[in-house]
Amino acid sequence: MRKWKGTFALLFLLAVSWLLIVSSVAFVELIAGAVAIVVIVLLTHRSRDLFGGLRLSLKALLFTPIYLMVFLWQLIRSNLDIARRVLSPSLPINPGIVKVQTQLQSSLGKLILANSITLTPGTLTLDVEGSSLYVHWVDVKGTDADAATQSIVAGFERTLMEVVE
Amino acid sequence: MVILGNILIFIGSLFLALGGLGLIRMPDVYNRLQAGTKATTLGAMGVILGSAFLAPEMLTKAVLLIVFIAMANPVSSSTIGRSAYKGGVPLASRSVRDDWEKEEAAE
Numbered sequence: 001m002r003k004w005k006g007t008f009a010l011l012f013l014l015a016v017s018w019l020l021i022v023s024s025v026a027f028v029e030l031i032a033g034a035v036a037i038v039v040i041v042l043l044t045h046r047s048r049d050l051f052g053g054l055r056l057s058l059k060a061l062l063f064t065p066i067y068l069m070v071f072l073w074q075l076i077r078s079n080l081d082i083a084r085r086v087l088s089p090s091l092p093i094n095p096g097i098v099k100v101q102t103q104l105q106s107s108l109g110k111l112i113l114a115n116s117i118t119l120t121p122g123t124l125t126l127d128v129e130g131s132s133l134y135v136h137w138v139d140v141k142g143t144d145a146d147a148a149t150q151s152i153v154a155g156f157e158r159t160l161m162e163v164v165e
Numbered sequence: 166m167v168i169l170g171n172i173l174i175f176i177g178s179l180f181l182a183l184g185g186l187g188l189i190r191m192p193d194v195y196n197r198l199q200a201g202t203k204a205t206t207l208g209a210m211g212v213i214l215g216s217a218f219l220a221p222e223m224l225t226k227a228v229l230l231i232v233f234i235a236m237a238n239p240v241s242s243s244t245i246g247r248s249a250y251k252g253g254v255p256l257a258s259r260s261v262r263d264d265w266e267k268e269e270a271a272e
Contacts, residue, residue, distance in 0.1 A: 086187040096262030118239035136195040
C-alpha cells in the first residue's frame with residue numbers, strides 16, 4: 001500500500017513538473033512526457049517507497065507552504081550569517097561536528113530534514129545514520145547533545161512532521 | 166519589472182561573490198562547503214528569478230529550476246562533506262568538537 005502511494009506520488013510530481021516545463025497540452029508533448037515518466041518510474045522502481053512517507057491530508061497540504069516559507073527565511077538568514085562571518089577580519093568561527101537526533105521515521109522526512117539543515121545558518125549535514133544526523137556546525141554552542149538537537153533540528157521538525165511521517 | 170529583475174540579479178551575484186570569498190577565507194573543507202552551498206543556492210535562485218522577471222515567458226521554468234536547485238544543492242554538498250570525512254580529511258585545528266570521531270573510535 002505504502003509502495004503504491006510512493007509510486008502514485010512520484011507519478012503525480014513528474015506529471016506536474018513535465019506540464020510546467022513544456023507549458024502546453026499538445027498531444028505530442030503529452031505522449032513524450034508519458035513515455036519519459038514511465039521510464040523514470042521503472043528506473044526508480046527499487047526505491048519506490050521513498051515518496052510513501054508523504055502524508056496525504058488537508059493539514060499536510062496546509063503545512064507545505066508554511067514549511068517552504070520557514071525554509072526560505074532560514075536560507076536568507078543563513079546567507080547573511082555566512083556573509084557576516086566571511087567579511088569580518090577576525091573570521092569568527094567556532095566549528096565542530098555534532099550528533100543530533102530526529103524523530104522523523106520515513107527516509108523522505110530525513111532527506112528533507114537533512115537538506116533543510118544544510119541550508120540553515122551555520123549547519124551542514126554530513127551523514128544520516130538511523131535516527132541520528134551528523135552535522136557540521138560553524139559556531140558550536142555548548143557541549144550538550146540535547147541542546148544541539150534543540151537548536152538545530154527542533155524548529156524544522158515540528159512543521160515537517162505535519163507533512164511527512 | 167526590469168528594475169526589479171536587475172536588482173534580484175545583482176543581489177544574487179553579490180551572494181555568489183561572497184560565497185567565493187568564503188571559499189578562500191574558510192580554513193577547511195567543511196567550512197568552505199558551508200559558505201559555498203548556502204551562497205550558491207541563494208545566489209543562483211536570485212539570478213534565475215531575476216532573469217525570469219526580465220523574460221516573463223520563462224517564469225514557470227525558472228520556478229522549476231529553483232526547486233531543483235534547492236533539492237540538489239544540499240544533497241551534493243552533504244555527499245562531498247561525507248566523502249571528505251570518510252576519506253580522512255581533517256577538521257581545521259580551531260575546531261572545538263567532533264562527535265563523529267568519538268563514535269568511530271568507540272566502534
